Amino acid sequence: MQAAIDLMADKGFKGVSTKEIAAAAGVSEMTLFRRFGTKLTLLEQAVERYHYAVEMTSAFEEKIVWDLGEDLRSIGRVYHEIMARNRKLYLIVLKDDALAGVREKAQRHPKKMLELLTDYLNEMRLKGKLVETDTQMQAMTFMWMHFGAFISRLYGGDPLSEASMADVIESSADLFDRALAPQYAEWGSDGEMDKTSGREERSAVGKTKDAGYQIGVRRTVPVTVEAAWRFLTGTEGLRAWLGEAEDIVVREGENFATRDGDSGRFTVVKPLSHVRLQWMKSDWEAPSTLQIRVLPAKQGATISIHQEKLSGPAAREQMKAHWEGVQEAIRMGLEGGSR
The missing domain is CATH 1.10.357.10 (Tetracycline Repressor, domain 2)
Incomplete structure (x- = not known):
């Protein structure tokens, strides 16, 4: 089949004969006819196969x-x-x-x-x-x-x-x-969280059937994706969004614990893209799922923080304020490092 595909691509379907195809495939023309019948059938089977x-x-x-x-x-x-x-x-x-x-x-x-x-x-x-x-x-x-x-x-x-x-x-x-992920439903046209809607409305948007209560916060910073990723996975960046801790290794399967008693485990680490982890505060009964993603933007890089499986509206509002503060700390850290 590959010999026929190569010849037809070069000469066109009508421009190549079964004799040429047979010669290129190293078989007799009779063998070709027995197996496929016609040149058209051969092409149809090639399309079906590949x-x-x-x-x-x-x-x-x-x-x-x-x-x-x-x-x-x-x-x-x-x-x-x-x-x-x-x-x-x-x-x-x-x-x-x-x-x-x-x-x-x-x-x-x-x-x-x-x-x-x-x-x-x-x-x-x-x-x-x-x-x-x-x-x-x-x-x-x-x-x-x-x-x-x-x-x-x-x-x-x-x-x-x-x-x-x-x-x-x-x-x-x-x-x-x-466009389609629910964590972006509250963003305004400027890419920031929409603060014009009431708390009750936001809470309804923030609850989903499978992921429970969730929150999404993003900010664009004037640095490259590489610089943003390097900061977020480095000592200063980890301190900004994860908390004070010693010897944190950003690697799939690694556990961590902070001095404040927060703990979790890295489940996905895709360099220059995103990190996903199970994350639980010291006074929580169950962990949440947290994802930090770095996306290319026209004027730098966008840092997206998404957290799901929160316990309720109060936890969602608490974490919304927390992650907005984290985004500001990340911005200041990146701007300080770029000077």
Whole structure:
């Protein structure tokens, strides 16, 4: 099959003969006919074999961690790895009008991805990790965005932008995360927490079915992502957001305890991206889930703090004030270090 794909990509579907394909594959033309019957059948089977329905199904089964931004990054990476690998197939099928039937049969693959992505978003909504929305339309929008990015580079380069595919994946995941994750529902247009709504209304927004009461606070600082990450995981930064402690190691599986009696364990550490941990204050009965994420911004880096599984409205209001103070301490620390 690969020999046929290579030849058709170079010469076009009509421009290559079964004799040439057989010679390139190292078999007789008769063997080729016995196995595939026609050149068109060979191409149809190649599309069926190398397209992404099976791999994407496996990705949704094995890579999902139920974090919207992280999951969309994983899905985007797998999608573009498959599409890049199958680039020659797209060059063949899209060039020739006579292959409309092949394109039609291949539609089962994006239909499968639409089903997988819609089901995932529905499950996220049931878990309280997605705002109310038309999940199928959001899935379609995500797919169109990435298919468009692939097509724009299919014939060599992208005249509209010098952004890499990794940049596209990161930007799209961040866009959907900001738009659909419930922790951002209270942000104003300036990216800060909306302080105009009443306490009762904010508490209702802050409670979800799966994550309980939660809070999200973010701030953009005029430093690079690398500088922000270095500060947050260094001694001064850890003191600012985690508390006074000795010998804290920011590594997955590491436990920690502060001098004030707060304790927890790092569960996810993705350098230059985010750290997730179980975090419990000394007077709490159960731990919360805390995530600190560093995102690229136009004028520096955005530090996002999200905490869920809080015990109630009072704890949520307490932690809202706490994390706003932490963000200010982080800002001052970063500005002091940049001078």
